[in-house]
Amino acid sequence: MKLRRIEGDLWEIEREGEMLVPGRVYSVGPPAPDDPALRQVANVAHLPGILRFSLAMPDIHWGYGFPIGGVAAVDAATGAVSPGGVGYDINCGVRVLTTGVDAETVRARLSQVVSQLFRDIPTGVGASRAIPRLSEDDLADVLAAGARWAIRRGFAASNDDAERCEEGGRLAGADPAAVSERARQRGVDQLGTLGSGNHFLEVDRVAEIYDDAAAESFGLFPGRAAVQIHSGSRGLGYQVCDEALSSLAATRTDFGEAYRALPDPQLACAPVESESGRAYLGAMQAAANFAWANRQVMTGLAVRALARALGASEREVGARLLYDVCHNVAKRETHLVDGRPRDVLVHRKGATRAFGPGDERVPATYRAVGQPVLIPGDMGRYSYVLAGTSKAMEDTFGSSCHGAGRLLSRGQALKAARGRSIARELSQRGIEVLSRGHKTLGEEMSEAYKDVADVVGVMARAGITRLVARLEPMGVIKG
Amino acid sequence: MTAVRLTLPQPYRDLDHTADVGVEVTGASAEETLARLVLAQSTLLTGGELVAPGPDARVAVASQGGLAALSVELLRELLFRFATGRVLPGACEVVRLDASAAEVVVALGPYDPVRHAEGLDLKAVTRHGARFDRVDGGWRAQVIFDI
Numbered sequence: 001m002k003l004r005r006i007e008g009d010l011w012e013i014e015r016e017g018e019m020l021v022p023g024r025v026y027s028v029g030p031p032a033p034d035d036p037a038l039r040q041v042a043n044v045a046h047l048p049g050i051l052r053f054s055l056a057m058p059d060i061h062w063g064y065g066f067p068i069g070g071v072a073a074v075d076a077a078t079g080a081v082s083p084g085g086v087g088y089d090i091n092c093g094v095r096v097l098t099t100g101v102d103a104e105t106v107r108a109r110l111s112q113v114v115s116q117l118f119r120d121i122p123t124g125v126g127a128s129r130a131i132p133r134l135s136e137d138d139l140a141d142v143l144a145a146g147a148r149w150a151i152r153r154g155f156a157a158s159n160d161d162a163e164r165c166e167e168g169g170r171l172a173g174a175d176p177a178a179v180s181e182r183a184r185q186r187g188v189d190q191l192g193t194l195g196s197g198n199h200f201l202e203v204d205r206v207a208e209i210y211d212d213a214a215a216e217s218f219g220l221f222p223g224r225a226a227v228q229i230h231s232g233s234r235g236l237g238y239q240v241c242d243e244a245l246s247s248l249a250a251t252r253t254d255f256g257e258a259y260r261a262l263p264d265p266q267l268a269c270a271p272v273e274s275e276s277g278r279a280y281l282g283a284m285q286a287a288a289n290f291a292w293a294n295r296q297v298m299t300g301l302a303v304r305a306l307a308r309a310l311g312a313s314e315r316e317v318g319a320r321l322l323y324d325v326c327h328n329v330a331k332r333e334t335h336l337v338d339g340r341p342r343d344v345l346v347h348r349k350g351a352t353r354a355f356g357p358g359d360e361r362v363p364a365t366y367r368a369v370g371q372p373v374l375i376p377g378d379m380g381r382y383s384y385v386l387a388g389t390s391k392a393m394e395d396t397f398g399s400s401c402h403g404a405g406r407l408l409s410r411g412q413a414l415k416a417a418r419g420r421s422i423a424r425e426l427s428q429r430g431i432e433v434l435s436r437g438h439k440t441l442g443e444e445m446s447e448a449y450k451d452v453a454d455v456v457g458v459m460a461r462a463g464i465t466r467l468v469a470r471l472e473p474m475g476v477i478k479g
Numbered sequence: 480m481t482a483v484r485l486t487l488p489q490p491y492r493d494l495d496h497t498a499d500v501g502v503e504v505t506g507a508s509a510e511e512t513l514a515r516l517v518l519a520q521s522t523l524l525t526g527g528e529l530v531a532p533g534p535d536a537r538v539a540v541a542s543q544g545g546l547a548a549l550s551v552e553l554l555r556e557l558l559f560r561f562a563t564g565r566v567l568p569g570a571c572e573v574v575r576l577d578a579s580a581a582e583v584v585v586a587l588g589p590y591d592p593v594r595h596a597e598g599l600d601l602k603a604v605t606r607h608g609a610r611f612d613r614v615d616g617g618w619r620a621q622v623i624f625d626i
Contacts (some may be wrong), residue, residue, distance in 0.1 A: 061497055064625070068498070088603050088625045125524065125600040126565055126590060185563045197626050235562045238602045238625070249606070259548055393496035396580050409495045437597045439526065461541065479600060 001042060003033055003178075007478060009058065010459045012086060014443035018261055019045040024053040025060065026462055027400075028454045039069040041266060044072050045444075048258040049079020051337055053342060055396055057351050058458040059397060059405035059450070063087065065266030068350035071399045076273070076332050076343040080259070082193040083244040083270035083278045083284070085347030086330050091291035092232030092283055093326035094374040094386065095165075095288035096471070097157050098219040101310065103205035106225045107430070107474060109309055113203060114432045114475040116309040119299045121201060122193040123479035124436030130192030132298060139188055139381060143179055146170035146289030147296040147324070155300025157235040157319040163363050165324040166353055166371075171331070173363025175282025181241055183283070187236025187290055192297035194231050196436070196479025198403075198444060200379060201302060202228045207382065214387050214468045218322050225307070226471055227319070228383060230330065230376050235300060240287045244268075244280045251276060272345055273327070276473075281330070288329055295324060300382055322385070323363075323372035326403035327352045333361075335397050346397050354388035354465050355399035361386070373465050377404050377452030379433060379478070380426055383471045386458045391463035398463045404452035410443045417442030426476075435478040444478060482571040483511060484584075485531050494621060496555035500599060500624040501608065510573035512611070512618040513550055513581065517571040520554050520604075523624065524561060524590070526597025530569030533588035535561075541580045546611035549581045550620055554604040557585070565590040599626055 002014040006024070011031055014021030023041040025031050031038055037060050044066055045054035053074050060069035065084030072085055106113055134142065142149045147169025148162050156412065162169045164242050204226045209215045221225070233240075236287035253260045255271055262269070270276040303319045309462040337344070355362050355371040362371045370387035377383045380420055383397045393396050408416065426433050435441050459465045493554075494501030502519040506512030521530060540552040561567045568585035570579040577584035590598075611620040 063498075064605055084560050125592070125595070125598050126562065152527060177554045187561070235602070239559075242603050245606070406497050409497045411493055411501060436592075437526065 001038060002215065003031060008461055010462060013042050018048050021045050021053050021259060025056040026058045026458050028058045028450070029457055037062045040067040041330060043075040043264045045071055046262050047072055047074060047080050047082065047267065047400065049074035049407045051075060055399065057401040057447055059350065059401045059403055061405050062303045065264055065268070065346065066349045069401065069405065070349050071347065071397060073344040073346045073397045076272060076311065076345045079272055079345060080269040081272045081330055081345060082267055082347065083241050083248065083280060083283055084266055084268060086240050086241065086284060086348050087328040087349045088241045089232035089328055091288035092328040093291060094228065094230045094296065094324040094326060094376055095295050095324035096374050097227040098321045098322050100223060101225045103223055103225045103474060105310065105389035105424060106270055110152035110432050110475050113306060113309040114434050114477060116305040117302060118203060118306045118477045121298055121477065123477055124196050126127045127193035127195060127479065128189040130301060132352065133189045139184055139334060140176045141177035142191065142293045143286035143289055145413055146292035150293045150296035150300065155297045156309045157299050157303050157321045161296065161299065161321045163434040165292060165342060166319040166326055169296065169324065171288050173281060174289050176286050178279050178282035179240060179286045183185065183236045183239035187234055190234040190236070191294055192301060193234060194298065195234055195477060196440065199231045199479060201298065201477045202308060202408035203472045203475040204228055204383065205474055206469055207299040208470040209470040210314055210467040210469065214466065216365055217369050218372055218385060218468060219320055220385060220469045227302055228471065229295055229302065231295055231298065233287045234294060236290050237287040240283045243448065248276060284330065288326065292324065293348065296420065307317040325352050325374050344397065346452060348399055350402045351399045352402045353398055354392040355398045356390035356393050370466070375399050375401060375452060375456055378446045378449040379419050379473055379476045380446035383470040384452065384467065386465035386470065387468050389463055389466060392465065400459050401455050404455060406448060407450045408448045413445060413448035414439060414442045416447055431473050433478065480506060482572050482574050484570055485518060486570040487513065487518055487521060489515045489518040491522065492614055494623065496623060499623055499625050501621060503619065503621040505617055505619045507617045509546060509618050510576050512575060512620050513573050514571040516550055516554065516620050516622060517568055517583065517585065520557065520570065520601065521567045523574040524598045524599055525595040530567055530588035532569060533566060534584050535584050536587050537584050538579065539582040539584065543579055545578060547605060547609040549607050550611050551604050551606055551622060552615050553581050553583065555624060558601060558604055561590065562588065601626055
């Protein structure tokens with residue numbers, strides 16, 4: 001594999017063999033040529049219909065078939081859709097709620113706030129029953145309507161929540177009928193639950209503003225409290241992905257030489273316009289809607305919990321959804337390719353949409369500054385709110401990074417945490433954390449992750465996103 | 480084949496993996512190895528705690544992809560039962576295993592959210608890196624889970 005520096009932190013994997021396009025890698029420091037994730041970037045460059053580049057964001061790490069932090073846009077009519085290019089947790093994503101409450105007000109009642117959130121939002125293995133078990137009809141509505149289903153049921157920060165979600169909190173191409181009975185069974189009692197692993201709900205303090213105008217537009221003011229939620233489509237999305245991988249792995253070679261020649265069987269895929277491709281896309285989009293409804297239900301539960309713990313009304317809390325982004329999804333979008341608009345299917349696996357100013361797909365209220373891009377860090381340091389740019393539209397199909405990326409394996413992290421109380425260490429730094437399992441805190445401690453500041457720094461220097469604000473955690477709940 | 484019923488705990492080895500988790504098990508026979516793989520999955524889910532005895536259930540899977548694919552299919556089926564019924568094997572007996580089918584009898588006990596609080600939330604059994612091979616003196620298998 002030949003790597004050459006294009007400029008700054010951007011590197012190219014030169015096209016070789018049957019690669020259809022080169023790879024482009026944004027990297028924190030020079031990329032290691034033996035990194036297996038780079039081989040995956042090159043493998044993705046074989047995907048039928050791929051356009052311009054197989055892209056990797058600076059938080060890239062090895063994934064199943066596609067690297068996590070990978071972006072691949074294919075021609076929407078003639079290209080391939082790959083479940084591995086979306087990932088198991090379909091529409092895993094992040095949202096941030098702004099509030100009108102001073103962070104110091106929250107800090108004064110931080111234990112109550114964190115305890116109330118932990119009581120009201122189920123976390124951990126098999127978390128369920130945040131709300132009554134869904135009926136079959138309700139589940140079908142969730143799969144079709146996404147966040148809007150939850151808003152109709154009263155789970156909302158304010159009345160414009162749906163407009164402040166990517167795609168309005170709903171993918172219109174969802175086909176609930178394509179979601180199997182098994183996937184439905186896994187999801188039916190999980191709406192409004194956080195899950196485990198790197199999923200979290202945080203109460204943050206707006207610690208620093210880098211762009212006053214953009215921050216004001218986003219409703220971010222220094223010293224205010226904010227809430228950040230990271231979760232996805234729970235077991236339902238996993239089942240959809242698992243079934244699609246099984247099915248497409250068995251039929252991949254039916255679609256011709258380009259599919260037979262794919263270098264990694266994990267790149268199971270099908271033509272977008274095939275029966276299999278359409279079935280996966282319909283089910284995947286329905287699962288994406290489930291994820292939006294999930295985060296929306298948790299939004300309603302979190303706002304109520306915050307108000308209750310603070311002894312305030314929801315009106316006094318003044319919560320408002322800043323934005324909701326998905327970072328595991330494939331979506332039909334129109335982008336300029338070689339100077340002309342083209343319908344493409346953009347796979348973003350561990351990558352965040354980052355549309356620039358003036359784009360009609362960005363909510364009107366943010367259109368002058370660009371789409372909010374929400375990048376969580378780790379539970380001991382900070383997260384970032386960024387804004388998308390026109391350079392992202394030119395260079396990355398309007399895509400940016402999605403998080404810090406792991407530095408240590410879970411085993412290495414647990415080893416490093418042995419004999420320590422991560423909760424106490426965080427508490428000494430003013431961060432209250434509650435988790436279902438003790439081990440989670442070791443696996444998820446700050447040292448297990450790269451510094452997200454380095455990751456967003458690469459994106460900012462490349463002009464893909466602009467720094468708007470930094471959030472620092474005060475209270476965290478995890479699985 | 481002499482069917483052997485194995486109960487928790489059983490030995491397994493953690494495979495180091497940056498974002499997910501993997502297990503490797505060995506056994507004197509393919510049946511023993513498969514049973515240990517089933518119980519390794521239970522151990523991850525329970526955080527190493529035992530599972531209260533539960534009723535036996537017969538679980539059969541088929542695959543044309545060999546023993547590695549069969550073991551993935553079996554673990555997927557058991558993970559589905561865990562996700563939807565909150566039950567998991569505390570004991571496992573392999574009653575049939577050939578190149579294209581496996582059948583086990585598992586004692587499915589209840590998941591206890593307090594006792595098993597340190598368990599991992601396994602979301603999927605991946606095909607990536609799945610192996611099931613004859614080695615000197617026995618068998619070795621490995622599976623990576625998405626969490």
